[in-house]
Structure formats: structure tokens, C-alpha cells
Amino acid sequence: MIRQPIICVMGHVDHGKTMLLDAIRSSSIVAKEVGGITQHIGASEVPIEVIRQICGPVLEQTKSKLVIPGLLFIDTPGHEAFTNLRRIGGSAADMAILVVDIAQGFAPQTVEAINILKEYKTPFIVAANKVDLITGWHDTKSKSIMASLAQQSDYVKDDLNNRIYGLIGKMSVLGFTSERYDMVKDFQKEVAIIPISAKTGEGLAELLMLVSGLSQRFLEMRLNIEVKGPGRGSILEKKEVKGLGTTIDVILYDGSLRVNDTIAFATPTSVATAKIKALLKPKPLHEIRESSSKFFNVDKVDAAAGVKVSGNGLEDALPGSPVIQTTDPGYMDRIKSELGSVFSADKTGIVLKADSIGSIEAISRLLSAEGVKISKKGLGNVAKRDVLDAFAMRALDPKSAMIMSFNVATEHDAFETASASGITIIEGNIIYKLLDDYKEMTANMQKSAKDELERELTFPGEVEILPNACFRISHPAIFGVTVIAGRIKPGYSMMVEDGTVIGKIKGIQNDKSALEAAAKGDSVAISIEGPTFGRQIRENQKLYTRVRDGDERTLLNSNDLLDGGERALLEKIIALKRQSKGEK
Numbered sequence: 001m002i003r004q005p006i007i008c009v010m011g012h013v014d015h016g017k018t019m020l021l022d023a024i025r026s027s028s029i030v031a032k033e034v035g036g037i038t039q040h041i042g043a044s045e046v047p048i049e050v051i052r053q054i055c056g057p058v059l060e061q062t063k064s065k066l067v068i069p070g071l072l073f074i075d076t077p078g079h080e081a082f083t084n085l086r087r088i089g090g091s092a093a094d095m096a097i098l099v100v101d102i103a104q105g106f107a108p109q110t111v112e113a114i115n116i117l118k119e120y121k122t123p124f125i126v127a128a129n130k131v132d133l134i135t136g137w138h139d140t141k142s143k144s145i146m147a148s149l150a151q152q153s154d155y156v157k158d159d160l161n162n163r164i165y166g167l168i169g170k171m172s173v174l175g176f177t178s179e180r181y182d183m184v185k186d187f188q189k190e191v192a193i194i195p196i197s198a199k200t201g202e203g204l205a206e207l208l209m210l211v212s213g214l215s216q217r218f219l220e221m222r223l224n225i226e227v228k229g230p231g232r233g234s235i236l237e238k239k240e241v242k243g244l245g246t247t248i249d250v251i252l253y254d255g256s257l258r259v260n261d262t263i264a265f266a267t268p269t270s271v272a273t274a275k276i277k278a279l280l281k282p283k284p285l286h287e288i289r290e291s292s293s294k295f296f297n298v299d300k301v302d303a304a305a306g307v308k309v310s311g312n313g314l315e316d317a318l319p320g321s322p323v324i325q326t327t328d329p330g331y332m333d334r335i336k337s338e339l340g341s342v343f344s345a346d347k348t349g350i351v352l353k354a355d356s357i358g359s360i361e362a363i364s365r366l367l368s369a370e371g372v373k374i375s376k377k378g379l380g381n382v383a384k385r386d387v388l389d390a391f392a393m394r395a396l397d398p399k400s401a402m403i404m405s406f407n408v409a410t411e412h413d414a415f416e417t418a419s420a421s422g423i424t425i426i427e428g429n430i431i432y433k434l435l436d437d438y439k440e441m442t443a444n445m446q447k448s449a450k451d452e453l454e455r456e457l458t459f460p461g462e463v464e465i466l467p468n469a470c471f472r473i474s475h476p477a478i479f480g481v482t483v484i485a486g487r488i489k490p491g492y493s494m495m496v497e498d499g500t501v502i503g504k505i506k507g508i509q510n511d512k513s514a515l516e517a518a519a520k521g522d523s524v525a526i527s528i529e530g531p532t533f534g535r536q537i538r539e540n541q542k543l544y545t546r547v548r549d550g551d552e553r554t555l556l557n558s559n560d561l562l563d564g565g566e567r568a569l570l571e572k573i574i575a576l577k578r579q580s581k582g583e584k
Contacts, residue, residue, distance in 0.1 A: 002220075005068060005094040005211070006072050007093070008093040008096045009075050010082060011099035011110060011113060016198045016199075020127065020198040024050075043072060044072070045073075050070075051212055054208055058144050059209060064209060066212050068215060071212065072305065074251065082113075082358075083116065084320040085234050085251055085358070087232075092233075092234050093120075094123075096122050096124035098113055098114065098117070099129050103134075109432060114176075115174075116366075124191065125210060128193055134163075135159070137156055139197075148202045160195060179191075179192070179193065232253060233254070233322070234253070236319060244278065244310045247280075248323075249308055250307050250309050252304060257276065257301050261276050261327075264324050266322070273313065274317075279301050280308040282306060320358030321357055348396045349393070350367075350400050351376045351378075351386050352364070352404050353379070354407060355408050359406050360377050360379070363434070375393060379408075381408050383411050383414050384411065384414045387403065387418045390402060401423060402426065404426045404434060405426070426441060457554060458548055459561075459566065460562075461487050462483070462543070464481060464542050465542075466523070469539075473532055476530075477530075479525065481525075483518050487520070488545060491504060495546045500580060502531040503528040506529055508525070547573055547574075
């Protein structure tokens with residue numbers, strides 16, 4: 001039996017993900033959402049009869065024959081549904097539709113979605129939405145974008161093509177070859193871009209035809225299932241439902257589930273089981289998240305399907321956990337193995353807390369790509385124990401002494417402990433924003449650490465005493481110099497070329513204004529206690545900062561404290577010090 005493909009709809013906020021599904025379902029989910037933004041994860045079945053009706057003449061023209069039973073669409077608020085839609089060893093999504101606002105182009109979450117799809121090796125097509133907003137666009141009432149384009153002006157066609165070329169260029173930067181769908185030569189090597197309008201319905205025919213056709217052409221083996229086999233799926237969400245208690249929204253991607261079957265799933269501490277009390281399936285063209293009147297009780301569900309499962313013992317079920325019928329041999333080991341790979345951690349690194357297994361995995365993948373290590377991964381709110389674990393990192397890896405939390409709260413005592421111990425908690429519910437905040441935080445930490453080092457260390461500096469610029473002979477000697485290389489600061493000990501120390505810089509001035517430092521190219525007056533001008537120091541003589549032994553090692557081992565010229569000067573100063581009598 002061939003199951004219906006599982007299609008994940010992804011994209012940036014407000015680019016039209018839910019409106020696209022509304023156009024297909026002829027429903028009004030978007031009107032029920034706050035601000036028109038999807039707030040919860042949903043799944044919708046679209047029967048093959050509806051697809052054939054929408055595609056209509058396009059199917060006849062291409063002589064395409066659809067044999068799949070329909071499409072199962074997953075609607076995502078961010079990327080939570082996709083990351084929670086987990087098959088053992090990978091993603092359960094067969095294909096994705098990436099919705100992009102053709103006027104705004106790629107937004108941060110668009111890029112993030114592409115990176116996640118690339119990580120999971122999931123095939124996808126791009127739906128270039130909102131073509132109806134192009135100046136001069138005429139709504140033709142057709143579901144076909146090609147039929148609609150035939151009735152548009154040349155100006156509109158050119159504008160549309162230019163916008164698509166912009167998307168093609170951005171895709172190229174991200175490592176993908178793409179083309180407008182009707183110009184694609186090889187769908188396995190090129191990403192198809194289909195212009196659509198979720199508002200008017202134009203382009204839906206080609207979009208559904210392409211998704212259906214590519215699914216059954218390239219995913220045939222993946223779609224073949226054994227209906228009598230044990231059910232396998234993934235938990236999208238866990239909810240409390242009046243009259244049912246704790247329920248889990250499951251995407252079943254293989255086999256079948258029946259009432260009274262026992263299923264296994266992951267909990268925060270182990271693997272648990274529960275007996276299915278009821279299976280609630282959404283009616284065609286309705287959502288898994290809608291009211292109970294939109295559901296009907298069934299005794300059996302075959303893949304692929306979205307189903308709400310009710311049963312005792314689901315309270316600790318984790319979103320993103322695999323769901324496996326216990327008649328499947330080795331189910332316990334398979335779930336434990338899956339969890340082991342998701343929650344594996346490094347010896348040092350940040351602490352990561354999130355709301356689901358899928359979120360943990362997605363964030364871990366993206367952090368790993370940035371070279372960020374994670375010492376602890378956990379589900380649920382940030383607790384005091386997490387703060388103490390992050391604090392313990394300070395001695396091992398100071399830059400990792402922080403917590404990143406996704407879609408979870410911080411408990412009161414954890415917040416107080418973090419404030420008292422100086423542990424930063426980066427919170428958010430958008431993955432790319434979390435990563436941006438982390439990068440900004442670490443950059444600020446590195447800058448602060450560098451600034452602190454620069455305040456404490458003696459840096460290499462070389463100056464030349466200017467002629468006719470002695471303002472005081474001694475106690476202290478005050479005279480003009482030009483900084484030839486490196487830098488000088490008050491407090492630096494200065495030496496002559498044989499390594500003899502002549503005294504410390506008391507102050508630096510320029511036009512009677514005191515300076516905290518002087519760098520290469522600056523001409524300033526300095527005061528030094530100790531030498532007498534004309535005896536220990538003289539005009540046109542070169543002086544050098546005496547860099548402390550410990551500072552030498554720190555500066556030489558650093559990659560960003562010295563430039564090439566300063567490094568060469570430091571090596572010269574070290575050589576001068578070695579020439580000095582009594583130098584250890």
C-alpha cells in the first residue's frame with residue numbers, strides 16, 4: 001500500500017504558510033489565530049479527490065496520473081513541527097514547502113528553515129507567495145499560475161521574473177541550484193520555485209501537482225508501507241483536553257494503530273508505555289488542533305495520518321519522541337538509542353534547555369555548525385541545578401558559563417541564583433534569534449576579556465626622542481617623542497637599547513591634555529621619573545617598553561592581541577632584554 005506523503009509547510013512569520021493551507025482546505029484557520037500567525041502545530045489531510053479538483057486542467061495537460069491517496073500537511077509556527085516530526089534516525093517529513101513572500105524575499109527564518117532542511121536532507125520546493133501584490137497584477141480566478149500569467153501584462157511578467165531571479169540568487173548563495181518550476185531540467189538537482197498567491201489561489205494547481213508528482217516519483221520506496229505492521233510515529237504536541245485528560249498529537253508515518261494497542265515513548269527520565277483509550281482523527285479538510293466537533297472516533301488509523309491519542313500514562317510523554325507500538329521487536333532499545341544520540345553532550349560547553357526533543361536536536365545541530373559545544377541538554381524549565389552546572393563551567397571554559405533556553409521558563413530560584421553568580425541566561429522562542437543573541441553575547445564577552453587583558457598587560461612599544469623637545473631635564477624628565485611602533489601607556493617601564501631600565505612613564509600629554517595611551521604615529525610629550533636628560537637619555541635616541549616575562553608569554557600565545565608589526569617588535573624587545581646584564 002502507498003501511504004500519503006507527509007508535507008511540512010515552513011517559512012518566515014507572515015509569509016503566508018497558514019493562508020496557503022487555508023486556500024487548499026477552503027477553511028479559515030488563519031482568522032482564528034492571534035494576528036494571523038500560527039500559534040500551534042497542526043496537521044491536515046487533503047484527499048486525492050480534492051487535489052484532482054484543484055489541479056483540474058493542469059493534470060490533463062501534463063497527462064499526470066496520481067496514485068497517492070492524498071497529502072498530509074503539517075503546518076508550523078516556526079520550525080517546531082518539522083523538528084518534532086522525527087523518524088528513528090532522521091526526519092519523518094517526506095518533503096517540505098518553503099513559503100517565501102515574493103515581495104520581501106528571504107527573511108531570517110527563511111534562511112534558518114533552509115539550513116534545517118539541509119541538515120535533515122529533506123527535499124523541498126519554494127512557494128513564492130503573494131504574487132497578487134505585484135503592481136498591476138490581475139486576479140484571473142484561475143488556480144493555474146501559467147493560465148494566470150498568460151493574462152498579465154508584459155510589465156507584470158517582467159517584474160515577477162526579476163523577483164524570482166532574486167530568489168534564485170539567494171538560493172545559490174545558500175548552496176542550492178534553483179529555477180522557476182517550468183524551467184527545471186532535473187528535479188533531483190534543482191529546487192523548483194513556483195509563484196503562487198495563497199489569497200487568490202493562483203498557482204495552487206501547479207504547486208499541488210508538483211508536490212504530488214515528485215512525491216510519488218522520487219519517494220516511492222519510502223511511501224510503501226505494510227498496513228498490518230506495528231505503528232510508528234512521532235509526537236508533535238502534548239495537550240490537556242477536557243473530558244479526555246492528557247492527549248498527544250501524533251503523526252503516524254508507518255504501520256497502523258488501534259484502540260487498546262500499547263505504545264511506547266520517551267519521558268524525561270526513561271521510556272514509558274500507555275494503552276490507547278481513544279483515537280481521534282480530524283475530519284477531511286479540518287485540523288488536528290480544532291475543537292472536538294471536528295474529530296471523530298476511530299478504531300484504527302493507518303499511516304500516514306495525524307491523530308490525537310488519548311490514554312492513561314501520557315502525562316510525561318515528550319514532544320518529539322518517537323511513538324512505537326510495543327509489538328515492534330526491540331522498541332525499547334530503539335527509543336533509548338535515539339534519545340542517547342539527541343542528548344549526548346560534550347565535556348565542556350553551554351547548558352541547553354528546551355521544550356521538546358525536536359528542539360534540542362535542531363538547536364544542537366545548528367550550534368554544532370557554529371562550533372559551539374554543549375555540556376548539558378535537558379527538557380523543561382531552567383532550574384537552579386542548571387545554573388549551578390553552568391557556574392561549574394566557569395573554571396573549565398569561562399565563555400561557556402551560560403544557559404540557552406528555548407520555549408521554556410526560568411524558575412524563580414534559578415533566576416536569583418543566576419543573578420547572584422553572574423550566569424547569563426539567553427531566552428527565546430525563535431531559534432535564529434537565540435543564535436544571534438549567543439553570538440552577540442560571546443562577542444561582548446570576548447571584547448570585555450580582551451579589554452581587561454589590555455588594561456593589565458604591558459604591550460610592546462618603541463619611541464624616538466624628538467630633537468629640541470626637552471621641556472624638563474629631570475624629576476621627572478619631560479620630553480617629546482614619536483611612537484614608531486606599538487603603543488605606550490602611563491605605568492609602562494621604559495628601557496634603552498642595551499636593556500637597561502631608565503624608569504616608568506608617569507604621564508602622556510598632547511596639547512596639554514592628558515592621554516591614557518599613545519599609538520604608532522602619535523607625537524606626544526611623556527614624563528619619566530628617574531633619568532636625566534642629556535645623561536641617560538638624549539635626542540634621537542630610541543626607547544622601548546620593558547614587557548614583563550609573564551606578559552610576553554600571554555601576548556605570544558594570543559592570536560588577536562598583537563598585529564604583525566607589534567609581534568615583531570615584541571621579539572626584538574625580548575632579544576634586548578636577554579642582552580641586559582643580570583637578566584634571568
